Amino acid sequence: MANVSYPLDFERPLIELEKKIDELKALSVSGSVDFTSEISKLEKKAKKLQTEIFSDLSRWQVVQLSRHSSRPYFLDYVSHLFTDFFEMAGDRCFGEDPSIVGGFARFDGRAVMLIGHQKGRNTKENMARNFGMPRPEGYRKALRLMELAERFDKPILTFVDTPGAYPGLGAEERGQAEAIAVNLEVMSRLRVPIISTVIGEGGSGGALAIGVGNRVLMLQNSIYSVISPEGCASILFRDATKADKAADSLKLTAKDLKGMQVIDEVVPEPEGGAHRDHTKMAENLGKVLRKHLGELSALSPEALVQDRYRKFRALGVFSGR
């Protein structure tokens, strides 16, 4: 079980119960008193509680889970699922942006390109990673790596986890919008398989800029939205505290998006959320990635471009001709 350092309010009862169980277990080992029956009773209770809490999450709770500070981040998946990762830095233009990480690696022995948003686990890391909010350099680095992947005929796996592109002064000066736009265009015509997985937060254009894949997957408790629920609430409800309401309006969970046929597959999380068991989560994701990569590998470069184009061309809901 993962160490959940900052539990969310709604998972706290469960975490506390588990702590109690751990204490009892420790006592049983060291002492002479036998707590076996109590432990098994409490474990049953914990399991029931977990099912209760997680079987009917509100959208706002899913939003919180998607941002959970113990949630596996891109580099966690890199270490669980891939070998031989060679990180490549810089956009060859202005700088290096650590909020997007990328490089070649092996997946089941086969060389692939990995690109993902990277958040930090603590304040210091988050300062360095800019809370996973890329500047134009990050997007241009991603672009450079994707074009490299195409040149060497390697599939691209992207991992989306960002609150959004960074809204800062320098980012604007150096063409944040341009950087995102170019990625959208180039991704739509790359001649290698692309699989994009939303592993946490899919924050608007900053997420989509590495999200134009032949397959778009989402982890069960991840979100993908045109605007953050807080941003939506402050603009439309003129009250940022109504974010829970905005989350409902935006329909931003994996389940919602699968229902609207915007994404291809929901990757199941271990009960209690991805943060409770990184290894199991990575296993689940690996299985799904393997399946889709297998399917896409059978397609010719032309068919891959066509497939991706058709997919995004068809998105939209309107009436009339």
Next chain:
Amino acid sequence: MAWFSKKPRIATTPEPPEAPSRMQGLWAKCESCDEIIYRQELEKNLNVCPHCEHHLPWSARTRLASLLDPDTFEEFDQGLEPQDPLGFVDSKKYKDRIKSTRKALGENDAFVSGVGRIQGHQVSVGCFLFEFMGGSMGSVVGEKCARVFERAHELKCPAIVFSASGGARMQEGIFSLMQMAKTSAAIARFRAVGKPYISVMLHPTTGGVAASFSWLGDIILAEPKALIGFAGPRVIEQTIRQKLPEGFQRSEFLLEHGMIDAIVHRRELRDKLVQILGLIG
């Protein structure tokens, strides 16, 4: 109820104009220099203030009519109508919001498009209607815009898009976001015909529209002093906790930073388009 409530000090993208009131009547007021202008004179001057040269909002249809050769504009896709895929409700139902906006403006959504000629050159054109929900891009705008490039592809002619938009339309959620990918993919295909795509950025061009087809022009022009960027100024100020420098994210700033090709006065826009079409159209 709080005794004091904090109001944002700085206005960001302008609210879509309360359509008629300000635009009706004999006189208009320049929003930049506050001069009172005789409406007929203003209209004759392409809605550019004759005193300070400020470019006031200009209706999409008038713009197209004045830029294209007389009687050459053929509108397409005017029958596309917005839906409410999320059942979105804020202070008002999205359905009702669309209904009342459509009724007030006599337009189905925030984009008008078709085919016309400029000095004889056939062009596939599209133009935002900023007055329709801030020119926000939902499924209809994205679809119409993608079709501008598909039509240009089919006709093997240049494409021109005039952008004036606050960005993606929140009320259509993820579908609005996906229009960014859809339109950009349509451009990627269009590139194959070897005809130019000219993007003209008007005031304001921000968010998902700036971060997709608007910034993908082979040639990017902007009207003077247009607000152009990814994030709105208020969001940036809240993020960096300091005031933005004067002129930040305006056309002149972008030109200086190498992000656009040229700033063109509204009066000279047709001539510039003719020149570009003559060179590479």
